[in-house]
Amino acid sequence: MAYAHPDTSRSRDDLFDRIFHPQSVAVIGVSSRGGGFGSGILDSLEAIGFEGRLYAVNARGGRYKGRKLYESVLEIPDEVDFAVIAVPAELVPEVLEECRVKGVLASEILSSGFSETGTDEGKRLEERIAAISRTGIRVIGPNCFGVYCPKSGLTLLPGPDLSRQSGEVAFLSQSGGMAIDLANIGTWLGLRFSKVVSYGNGVDLRETELLDYLGSDPQTRVVGMYIEGVRDARAFLDVLTKVSAVKPVVVLKGGLSDAGARMVASHTGSLGGSRVLWEAALRQAGAVVVDDIWDLAYTLLAFSMLPLRDYRGVCVAGGGGALGVSAGDAAEREGLTLPAFDETVSDRILACLPRPGSSARNPVDAANPFVGPDAFDHVFRIAATDDRIDMHLLIQLLHHYRPLARSMGVSLLEMVPYRELARVLAAVRDDTGKPVVLVMPDYRQGTDSIDIGELIRHARQAFVEHGLPVFPDLSNALRATSRVSGYVRMLRARTSRP
């Protein structure tokens, strides 16, 4: 793979560092009346608190929210590292050429109306962009939502609500919708991002080069990808193999069906490909293959919060017998086990739980849903003495607290000791060296249960702040965990090859 680019004075890492942490950004196509992508992204950059210098451009000049609109990027009396281009498609080549002349290092083109339209005009415009890029400016897009980097405050198109908290999860997405959806999910699920790139039609920078960079990016510990088509499959699979050997790469491949492939063509102008071939090739390269956006999100959550280990035995605890039975079934489906405790361990656990009605062979089934932090503290510390237990999982059915809270005349948020539970479980994890995972099903999603929804959100936030991953149900939790095990086994199998 060649990074042939005229600007050979900069190393690749320096280039990407300036893309993700530009000192100055010009947004081109900001309407003085507001509305449109240009004003939207400028508002978003201000709202999220972009750290560098911001300039706005509109060919007709004027002002937007008091800010001067330069008539051209060439008039900006400052160097510009990165340009955000949001002008109508037919004007993009001219604007991009001006950026190149200005010495702008790289740009993201949010505008659509290129090869994804399937028209000759769209394809021709895209070819012109590609040609200009080759003469000296890197391009992300067109037809994309751009770059999100919490550390510098670059953000995606509809991104005013995204978090400024940095983390170690990177995400590359051919689809802008998928990028913003995953960024939104990550905000509350606890995914903290290093870099997110929506690259759309990918006329210049796209899957392979970006993945290669992330493979050596010290801020990134796990990479997620949503790809529809790939430009050079051989080069991509080579890089995927290389990167998967040093950090997990979780891949959601869209467009594997006939209808999906048809859609890929109209969505980002790429070609899809056969399901069987792709899935085999991705697995062969060491990628963790997932099925949909939730699967992607939960898998990234597991990789970002669980140490890379080969998890096998899980201790499951909770209140409510059917969940206990289901736990065994779900674990087996995901290739995990619930090792049965011997009587000594089981009796010690039982001594911490209400009698009668509790059982403690694994799953550990407390007689009622109100068993508190102290009890589970003991339960998991005792369970951790069993060498077969690699991980703890606690199921919390918080809606059961409502009748109790009502009868005591206190609010649900005051009633439920979720903060204490988060502290206790984080200490269990740290002291035993075995991770703790939470499952909080939401069985009450009616218009009369907004309070329960609110409680679950606050509890999740408390757990996430302690680095404890929360899943909505057992299947998700166990599947995501088993993906971590699978990756570790893959690594081990590779390194033990002669």
Place this chain on the structure above:
Amino acid sequence: MAYAHPDTSRSRDDLFDRIFHPQSVAVIGVSSRGGGFGSGILDSLEAIGFEGRLYAVNARGGRYKGRKLYESVLEIPDEVDFAVIAVPAELVPEVLEECRVKGVLASEILSSGFSETGTDEGKRLEERIAAISRTGIRVIGPNCFGVYCPKSGLTLLPGPDLSRQSGEVAFLSQSGGMAIDLANIGTWLGLRFSKVVSYGNGVDLRETELLDYLGSDPQTRVVGMYIEGVRDARAFLDVLTKVSAVKPVVVLKGGLSDAGARMVASHTGSLGGSRVLWEAALRQAGAVVVDDIWDLAYTLLAFSMLPLRDYRGVCVAGGGGALGVSAGDAAEREGLTLPAFDETVSDRILACLPRPGSSARNPVDAANPFVGPDAFDHVFRIAATDDRIDMHLLIQLLHHYRPLARSMGVSLLEMVPYRELARVLAAVRDDTGKPVVLVMPDYRQGTDSIDIGELIRHARQAFVEHGLPVFPDLSNALRATSRVSGYVRMLRARTSRP
């Protein structure tokens, strides 16, 4: 199968009619100080508005919330159809015997402390209950949450919030937790129940006899079951085969793993069994086999709101390209297809959508998420002219409305035209004869997005009130639909056998 029972003067249907619609109920074990199962279920029966006459019993007499506590069921100056028993396990045989002497037709025993404890004492007590039952009183339980019948107002143990709306979904559950969880989910998901029975240890009435009754119950059009162990597998499979031939029976079998089976023993005192054998036998009998409680809930929703047909072709519409691509992939995974519209249909659809950015070959991808009821009205009516389309599916990403609502200074609930959309889509369904399904993903579940959660709940309620099923994501919607197709194909294969 024999329904050998001394009270041969009553037909089976008459018996069950009196169980589900008792004219008088005695709750035995109501503490005058409140608290405990007895007071709990009495409160619940009053809260839900039980239609018959209610009596409360406590051996020490006294009053509870102004209501007289009879010292024994024998003192109640009225006939008693149904007894709810919630006294400590060791007192249950004596109380049950008094009920039999009183002429009580049937009872539910909520108390635990029987064979599920694994103790000799527990087993002995359970055998005594069985013996008393054989001399003239039907028993549901022990170790259960009882009967929920919206029409009469009988309700499950922690059931004050359950709905009084009747419907055609029945649910039999060995686990009380699973019964209450599904009843809770059903309330907002739109499952309307005819009868729900949590039968616990199932000393007398249990899976086989209850299923046989539901098979001929005209109020029940679809049956869900959660079973852990089965007493007489041969008899059960015979009845399952018979009932599956006239209405769908959706079965979640718990305890199919080693840990699950171990848990079954301590949970309801039954024996589980091998996964492979059970799954094959259930499918062979014509049951629809599901994986977990959500799968069960969504499958029951599809069966209760979609006509029984062999769905193959689906028209998927929404705003957001990646969802469109995913739709094709998800459909193929579930054995469904998104037939590509020919150019005439596609052009007509495109004419109703914003340009540029929309595409309309199927999936139909609107350029933005604000495309309204009118447009989708046209889209689906045009799509319905294609004979290959059996069903419509609309994806709504409601959180996109928030920035718009804020900038206009109106609340989200006022902003989003979900009521109008529900009316329009119900009319599309009625006029075209092809069902419409909604998918409303919730990508915003943070503490700062309570308003979006509230909007989704209200929108779901509006759709459900129009008989439109709502699923949280595409995979669930398409999987549940494909289960309906699978059942119809199974029926067809059976009837065409020589």
